[in-house]
Amino acid sequence: MIENLVSRRNFLRGTALATAGLVLAVQLPGNTRRASAAVGEQSKFIPNAFVKIDTDGIALIMPHTEVGQGIYTSSAMLMAEELEVDLDQVRVEAAPPDLKKYMDPILFDQATGGSTSTQSDWVRLREAGASARIMLVGAAAERWGVSADDCRVEKGIIRHDPSSRSLSYLDVAPDAATREAPKQVPLKDPSQFRLIGTRAKRLDTPAKVDGSLVYGIDTRLPGMAYATLAIAPVKGGRIASMNEAAARAVKGVRDVVRTEDSVAVIGEHMWAAKLGVDALELSWESGPNASVSTQAIVNDMHEASLKPGVVVRDDKGAAEAIRKAKTKLDAIYRSPFLSHSPLEPMNCTLHIKDDRAELWVGTQVPVRAQKAVAEATGLPPEKVTVNNQLMGGAFGRRLDIDTIEQAAKLLRNIRYPVKLVWTREQDLTHDFFRPYYYDRVSAGLDDAGRLVGRTHRVTGSSVMARWAPPAFVNGIDPDSLDCAAETPYDETSVFADYVRHEPEGLTTAWWRGVGATHNLFVIESFVDEMAYAIGQDPVDFRRKMLTRNPRALAVLELAAEKAGWKDKLPQGRGRGVNLQFAFNTYLAHILEIEVVPGKEVKLLRSVLAVDCGIVINPDTVRAQMEGGVLFGLGTAMFNEVTFTDGAVDQSNFDNYRILRINEAPKVEVYQVKSLEKPGGVGEAGTAAAAGALANAIFSATGKRIRSLPLSEAAV
Amino acid sequence: MKKLTINGQVHDVDVPDDMPLLWVLRDVLGLTGTKYGCGIAQCGACTIHLGGVAVRSCQTTMDMVEDIPITTIEGVGDTPIGAKVQSAWLEKEVVQCGYCQSGQIMSATALLTDNPRPTDTDIDDALAGNICRCGTYVRIREAIHSVTV
Numbered sequence: 001m002i003e004n005l006v007s008r009r010n011f012l013r014g015t016a017l018a019t020a021g022l023v024l025a026v027q028l029p030g031n032t033r034r035a036s037a038a039v040g041e042q043s044k045f046i047p048n049a050f051v052k053i054d055t056d057g058i059a060l061i062m063p064h065t066e067v068g069q070g071i072y073t074s075s076a077m078l079m080a081e082e083l084e085v086d087l088d089q090v091r092v093e094a095a096p097p098d099l100k101k102y103m104d105p106i107l108f109d110q111a112t113g114g115s116t117s118t119q120s121d122w123v124r125l126r127e128a129g130a131s132a133r134i135m136l137v138g139a140a141a142e143r144w145g146v147s148a149d150d151c152r153v154e155k156g157i158i159r160h161d162p163s164s165r166s167l168s169y170l171d172v173a174p175d176a177a178t179r180e181a182p183k184q185v186p187l188k189d190p191s192q193f194r195l196i197g198t199r200a201k202r203l204d205t206p207a208k209v210d211g212s213l214v215y216g217i218d219t220r221l222p223g224m225a226y227a228t229l230a231i232a233p234v235k236g237g238r239i240a241s242m243n244e245a246a247a248r249a250v251k252g253v254r255d256v257v258r259t260e261d262s263v264a265v266i267g268e269h270m271w272a273a274k275l276g277v278d279a280l281e282l283s284w285e286s287g288p289n290a291s292v293s294t295q296a297i298v299n300d301m302h303e304a305s306l307k308p309g310v311v312v313r314d315d316k317g318a319a320e321a322i323r324k325a326k327t328k329l330d331a332i333y334r335s336p337f338l339s340h341s342p343l344e345p346m347n348c349t350l351h352i353k354d355d356r357a358e359l360w361v362g363t364q365v366p367v368r369a370q371k372a373v374a375e376a377t378g379l380p381p382e383k384v385t386v387n388n389q390l391m392g393g394a395f396g397r398r399l400d401i402d403t404i405e406q407a408a409k410l411l412r413n414i415r416y417p418v419k420l421v422w423t424r425e426q427d428l429t430h431d432f433f434r435p436y437y438y439d440r441v442s443a444g445l446d447d448a449g450r451l452v453g454r455t456h457r458v459t460g461s462s463v464m465a466r467w468a469p470p471a472f473v474n475g476i477d478p479d480s481l482d483c484a485a486e487t488p489y490d491e492t493s494v495f496a497d498y499v500r501h502e503p504e505g506l507t508t509a510w511w512r513g514v515g516a517t518h519n520l521f522v523i524e525s526f527v528d529e530m531a532y533a534i535g536q537d538p539v540d541f542r543r544k545m546l547t548r549n550p551r552a553l554a555v556l557e558l559a560a561e562k563a564g565w566k567d568k569l570p571q572g573r574g575r576g577v578n579l580q581f582a583f584n585t586y587l588a589h590i591l592e593i594e595v596v597p598g599k600e601v602k603l604l605r606s607v608l609a610v611d612c613g614i615v616i617n618p619d620t621v622r623a624q625m626e627g628g629v630l631f632g633l634g635t636a637m638f639n640e641v642t643f644t645d646g647a648v649d650q651s652n653f654d655n656y657r658i659l660r661i662n663e664a665p666k667v668e669v670y671q672v673k674s675l676e677k678p679g680g681v682g683e684a685g686t687a688a689a690a691g692a693l694a695n696a697i698f699s700a701t702g703k704r705i706r707s708l709p710l711s712e713a714a715v
Numbered sequence: 716m717k718k719l720t721i722n723g724q725v726h727d728v729d730v731p732d733d734m735p736l737l738w739v740l741r742d743v744l745g746l747t748g749t750k751y752g753c754g755i756a757q758c759g760a761c762t763i764h765l766g767g768v769a770v771r772s773c774q775t776t777m778d779m780v781e782d783i784p785i786t787t788i789e790g791v792g793d794t795p796i797g798a799k800v801q802s803a804w805l806e807k808e809v810v811q812c813g814y815c816q817s818g819q820i821m822s823a824t825a826l827l828t829d830n831p832r833p834t835d836t837d838i839d840d841a842l843a844g845n846i847c848r849c850g851t852y853v854r855i856r857e858a859i860h861s862v863t864v
Binding site for chain 2: 206659
């Protein structure tokens, strides 16, 4: 979400929050106060926010949350590398809500998103491990009366070879806890890495193959009841009438609780709660958004897109260059509202007491979750305990806390523990949606086929303005133009502007690579249009515009070679290319498809070449590329959320279709070795999907896709 | 009171006839490895074995299951093929968020029990009912092919 340098500059500029955050973050690992957290607990060593060594072993207090992306393992590798322990010696504990200690220095929140986790943890977790190691070795050396320089560490055992003595980390933990944290924390040269760069096994997966992992939705507490709910189908609507007595008469129903716009039935199991909701005979008042429809929203966006927006990039002369150009192109691209639909539906378990509350939930934003419960219950935040759980997917949905807030409001007068589970229908219809975007693009090419000017106007909702207001500066949402204002190509004449347009009747939210995913569909499709307009091969056309970008060129060449770009294709087949620099990662994607008239597009083979800088775990990078690209392809093929009379038309996987195994292409991932600092990978594959798909369809059929998802009429 | 045999153990439960097995497993018996994803047999997260056949427990009501042995993800590792599937899943590092994987493993185990050497088409037929939002399909296929029954 906030990935490229331009975005980050914008983000930093003029935000007091940002400045405060940076200071906090840099102070953390090397702080000079005594590591006194161990006071009173003899064998505990907690040298910094991230490392804890006690009789239970070595723990990483994990600043980021696991949504499936493998960050528990990758971040543990960073700490373990410098602490000189093996990965299987490390236990990962979810960090409690504590902004000062666990803020993501790129997002300025204790948040997991935007493909920033590895980029954020890359230095701080290695420093945390190194700092702890220095203190532990120092304690051992002092006890032995030798120089720390003569000691070494292997798998958490400190050895002094000249005297053949050894001590475990735990042995010296109490001594280490009384030592000063080192001011200088030298880190290994990459050539010395023994863990980073290896295909280390994931720490979280064994419990995911035998059913033992407890996700938020699996929470079970003594005396706990089960609840489900119904929410007004139209945003801003209210309950008009309901038959509470009928719900209470259902066997197993214990309580009925409500707010203005929602009602939950609590029972002895989910089935009783569901039957209870069904028995309510709910009727709703639609309220002010009763006439909201997708068509009306798109019409409004069309109108809004005709007027100038806030200028994001202006090289001067772009429009003029296009006017004088030999070949001119103009196009409108449209990208739909999208749902997150992680497979674990929204859920929240709360035990509210008079003076405190406890929350069990999977959230990407634990501090916000704590605050939501505090505000709804009137308790101070420190009286709200957050037990953060591993998540059954999130894709940005769990960066919002609306569901937690709703649960706390509904349950604020209930004094026994309740697990509230959204049905799939309630989850999908009350999602916060990836914005609809309406893009106007134009370009001009000279006699030699060179791109001489390009303009791009993005019209759409600003998630940033709602979610992180300090980052929305001067009317610019750095995410909205991500990958549109700046491309990997040699461009000197670009004009890009942003028209913020907030549709009524829904809330927009982060999604898997919000800005990049939408803009790359537009830009990479449009670059293809340019190539075909002058009769050039799409890869050649891109290659010629990469004279100053060797890393982008390298991934493009690698993907083209591996995909056999030059090889002839049989009738009905097509290949499409997508090239990007997003999340500080270079990625080229070449997709091969087959189009048979009267049948759906068949995805055959997806080839990805990635340069994400130093790789922590190559298998995780591969997994994120594979999964990310399938997520993006399925979405581009099938998905849109639409509104009729203010309500969402889709409700479950029968009408919000998810890509299945029989529809998935082969995926091949090639990684470029690099010593640059790590980029993000969680969203890159998703962002690389739609452009390649649209371009492949053009190559197969000559039809240009400018609106997603693919409709039956389109191919 | 109904008698259920789950993973070789007998349980007596007092629940309505029309209650889906999914909620009996999860909320009454505490076997939370079987997941709720959609409630309409579209996602496969709730897949279990009923008499050795892979079925969606969200659509399987109590009146359908008495006297038929049930296996869930918590017990499938006790079968030789289930154990091999679980270790193939770890060996190929299939899992991401993991939420669908109980169902994927139950479907894969049922497939391999009937058909020790499935083709890609066989895999498609047996697992097309199991949605994975993280997109682990490439590795699910690899993992199934790697299992030697």
